[in-house]
Amino acid sequence: MQRKTSRRNLWIALSLLLIGQTSDPGYAQKNVQRNVTPAGVWDLRGVDEVDGEETTFLATLVLRKSKQGGFEGHCDWLGSSGSCGREHVRCQFDAGTREIKLVGTKLEQVTGGLALGNYRARVSEDGQRLEEGAWSGEIAVPGEWSAKRIRVR
Structure with missing residues (x-):
């Protein structure tokens, strides 16, 4: 017993x-490895520096699947210097490395010194953040950025 x-x-x-x-x-x-994607709405924060003066940028980044492959969308920018506007972007995503590369294609309603940029970042393992972001461009001031996914409930 x-x-x-x-x-x-x-x-x-x-x-x-x-x-x-x-x-x-x-x-x-x-x-379990989740299937991450850059598609969605992101709350973005970035900073660049010219002659020792920092400019902070806040933006809403919207990405959706493109009919041509990859992703497309726009970024609505607001800088602490007063610059603002909408930048249309194309995005490529490498699911293996979770790296995204965005290219600015067109600017609209620009006030101040916004310029088309090239952007890169990595989607976090849980798909909720864009990390290790950097931007550059022909006339854009290089900067760093990150974003978190906006969840609609």
């Missing part, structure tokens, strides 16, 4: 351990 009770208690303990691990909401994220 003692041996049956011990085995039963062992099975119960193992079952509870397994149930506890798999019912953890983070368990699936930790153990």
Whole structure:
């Protein structure tokens, strides 16, 4: 009788351990690679510097799948220097490295010194952030940026 009770208690303990691990909401994220994509709406923050003076930029980046492949969208910029406007972008995404490359194609409603840019960043493993971002361009001042996905509930 003692041996049956011990085995039963062992099975119960193992079952509870397994149930506890798999019912953890983070368990699936930790153990399964999610299919990440840059498509969506992003809250972007960046900074560049000219002659020791920093300009902070806030933007909303909207990306959607393109009919031609890749992604396309726009970025609505607002700089601490007063510059603002909309930049249309094309985006390529490497799912293996999670790297995105954006190219500005057209500016609209520009006030101040916005310029078309080239951008790169990496989509985080959970798909909720754009990290290690940098921008440059022919006449654009090089800068750094990051973004977080805006979740609509």
